[in-house]
Amino acid sequence: MSDVNGAKPTFLTVPEPARGLERVRLAVPDPLVDTVVGARVWRKRRKPDVVAAARLEMDFLLSEVSTPAEIDAVTQRYLARETYRSELRYHPKIIGEQPVDGVDRLRAARRAGRGVVISFLHHGHYEGATASVGKAEAPIHIAISEDMIGADAPAFLRQHVRVGLRSGNTGVNAAAGAGVLAKVLTDGHVMAIATDVPGRTPLHFLGRDRLGSSGAARLARGTNSLVVVMTAHCDSDGALSLSIGEPIEPLDFASHDELLAELLRAQEPAILAWPEGYHLPRLRWGMPPTDG
Template structure:
């Protein structure tokens, strides 16, 4: 990392928390004059909402997305502002842990997820969160390193996804709570918000293989716009005919919270794959 990048990163970490709103407003005023930024925001919201919302609703969501995206890029440098999110349903996680088969926490990159696991760790106890290997690489971009710092500030531990299913099943067998995102690039067809997409089958497959209950973590804004989290009642894989049915329910539980707060979904085009038409070159 260059000395300039290092200095900028150090500076962002040491800006007072109270200055974040003013910095966000200044950056937002500039972004609104940038046609490329506005177009990107619209693409993100159209990709997410195009199957269930009107063009006018997509336009309004895109305006809000631009502000939320800028706020997010500031908040990752201020862990105290996003790692003390209120957590509803902690008793559901405690009950799931008591079953002794480990627990899978299923989540999407929605809300201020960067501080979500840390918030749940504060409310209950430390857990593992599966991360892509580039986030842990020595030469990772500084914003990714900061993402890891924020997510582990309250004792959570990153688990490199390259340990594979065997390593993750071993962790569950030891009674660990394992947080896994289902909206990562994959080959599993998933119907989400009225559109066929491609996501990851990993969380449902692991839960089924380990017999581990699944707790869905969803993100919500309170009346003042502050993010909070909700943990669902445990889903027992044995109650579903197949891992596919379990995955459908995991994703279904996320739809209403995302639709209620779409601008808080971080770069949905990066998270979900698009199903290619039959016979296309990409599908061959």
Template structure:
């Protein structure tokens, strides 16, 4: 399912201590190429254009750096898979109830390492992943993404198995990490703009009466990565799955604004409603 390729072995063989030097060399090579910065501006304009337009340029430059760091650090799980987790007690208590638990997250921060960090701090869980991330035909970077995310015992769960299968796991009391920012048909406001997202995770939680814990990514000025968890919420405390989805997205906004360049390809995650 996730065979190690020669390229993966080669990049993983670089000592962790030399990763900053590799990142620096790659950034130097990009310095005179307009493409990376132009693409980064598009990503940050999409994300910040309405709520913080004055921050787009600075965030775009930081995004270029983070993008290179992301592509290297996934080959060095020790750098991203042992992040400190604040309010871990929220997840531990939710799992102790014996009910299903949905860990709701965005593609913000080093999210493959984030799920691994949860397993290291608590115990393994299932990570719902796109079918194209599994199997021998998966691109090398996606294979490594899965490899890092499962390095502390997590189990990848193929989203292609469908809601019935995922709901069955939750009904049995399993804990599943599910991204909230995936393409869908639900119109929701995020950072001042209407976007199209998926209510799939919220609907699964509501249908199985599973607790929901949000996971948030953070990065300090010195580069230290860490995570925080929200308090568990009850699906029945919301009018419907769409109302729960709005809550899950809104709780992420302040954390994304605090570290916008940490959001990986936001244009890929959200659709734009047709006028």
């Protein structure tokens, strides 16, 4: 909805149903996903430019915490995971019904009667993660860019939003401004907000100085909303799952920067356990300028 002055809409609707090639991808039976992915990965690994691009992503993420040989190995797994990502968004039952450990912690935080921020990274199948949480506990709100659902948005982004909202979740237009997001929280809702979005805040993550955004931490402290960290996991057999941490009191931290540091620290073990699950890390973080 938008006001008479043409303000940005507060809530976003589910994009129109899939069409064209999207319908074909949706029609592939779930049991055939591995076969489709295997064929696509086989082709990707024979394209030096594709492998090099994947290596850049994993080196950017892991250069300070892994050896070159380890990064080479992760790169091969990253190629496979990114291919799974592009297919599994068209199989919402697989990624939208992941088991959620710690859902009782979210339930307890919600019962406190305050807003709750679910802090997550673009790690794992995060569109399915929000759907899974909404199904496991109760529908939630999700901060989403309106550019993801416009008529000219890429088909895969529209499908991404469809999956994220499939369990009755509500999309909140991040472009409507911090005041709109804060109102959702002060009204006592649970809202999932990505913590790894581009920004100018200096931070330290996985052994490296980077630039990111303190937006989620600022919102939590500004509205005195509890924060729970959601992490993504993948077992050795490929089974996906999620975990929700203990509620964090935002005002226990002296500043939003200190809270942000804690939110990122809590994510590091999950990232190190499944680094190939991090989607396009170079898109998420900036780098401080170098001297000279």
